[in-house]
Amino acid sequence: MTAEALGVWLGAGFTLCILSFLYKDNPFYKFAEHVFVGISAGYGVALQFHNVFLPNLWRPLIAGNLVMIVPLILGMFLFARFSARVSWLSRWSIGLLIGIYSGIAIIGFGSGDLVAQIHGNLLPLWGGDYLTSFNNWILCLGLIACLVYFFFSREHKGSFGFVARVGIYFLMISFGASFGYTVMSRMSLLIGRFYYLYGDWLHILPQ
């Protein structure tokens, strides 16, 4: 048996172990689950070591780049959490990480989402073809109704409550669409697995 064929057999075996959970929980499922978790964790640690620690810190440091001592120390501070006496040191590293990621995320969200999406909803409600105008009306009314629903400083009563209720319907439709896409996604994964079992493993699929 070649290494490739062995890989296919292993893949098929583990797939069946995982699928057996659909009947009920059993040792085969647990075995496959534990193997997967273990391999994923091991792969992750090895990858981070070779892909992050060695090229970004260790190699530059031993090549004489002394600035790298700063991230080395900050990285070591993170392990200070294991000792109650010096755990406060880890806050410096965590603070730096949160600061950098927050800065990047806020700028990205502001320019990519907030401004662009508000701009994208400034749509002409009249003029152009009827279908586009109709779509623009739906979009603007849905947007306003959903925003009203999420406005909690006033009780949802009367005409305000009516608009909020319309907002709920828009939200429900969007949740339905999301659920439909989720079903499609999960079915795709199942189709992919069945293709593997019938095609790559058993070779019984028609060409």
Place this chain on the structure above:
Amino acid sequence: MKKLLEFINNLDRRWIFLFIGLAVSLPLFFPLGIDFTVSHPVQGFYDTIEKVPNGSKILMSCDYDPGSLPELYPMTVAALEQMFRKDLKVIVTCLWPAGPPVVERALNHMAFEYKKEKGIDFVNLGFKEGREVVMVSMGASIPNTFPTDYNGTPVTQIQIMQGVTNFKDLAMIVNISAGYPGTKEWVQQVQARYNIDLVSGCTAVSAPEFYPYYQTGQLKGLLGGMKGAAEYEKLVGVMGLGTRGMDAQSVSHLTVFFFILIGNLAYFVLRALKGKEVK
């Protein structure tokens, strides 16, 4: 009648699993050939790549792992097919740790088909940890962010990377995304800042989140899940897993729809019957 409704109401979910299994399996053996049309977002994806002048350099960020293979691998292969056919130079990056081996397989397969050379027509720069930070860093310098390719060759020695400093040297970005980091981050960190054309192929789960980006023009095209892959394959003219899975997809959806329908019918009729009995 009541007994039947109660049986449906208390149906063991394993029966549903069995029916779904059959609904997925049977069309794989006996294809139905259900036709489908190409939607605007998919057409946009295809047209955006088609408009790029032949020989241009394109960045393809494959941000997924084997967990999303059935949905995203067909898109990757079809996109490479279209790009290699146009003689575009493809620079591949990955922001998901288990992504590079998957993309390497697709690249080698398509390179063999189109007789493309590694390092000249395409390069796999591999994975880099850092998520959004990597994107921002690539905006300053791609060679500094990815000093070597997936096999450890310095980018300074790779022909396709000559003259590539940052996003300004690329014609567009193709992102194949399974989640975070992925399309949302590419839009926020790169498209919004550098105003570069961006198209996305994503899992069906995340597609509804990205439609607003398509509506605003931040994404020039969007492939959502296996259905998007199938439509795209139709445009490119290939028969991949996306197209072959469409029958199974349709039949399984009908099965889910059927169970939702009879489940709700049984529930409401039983509730009405119980209401009458109480009166």
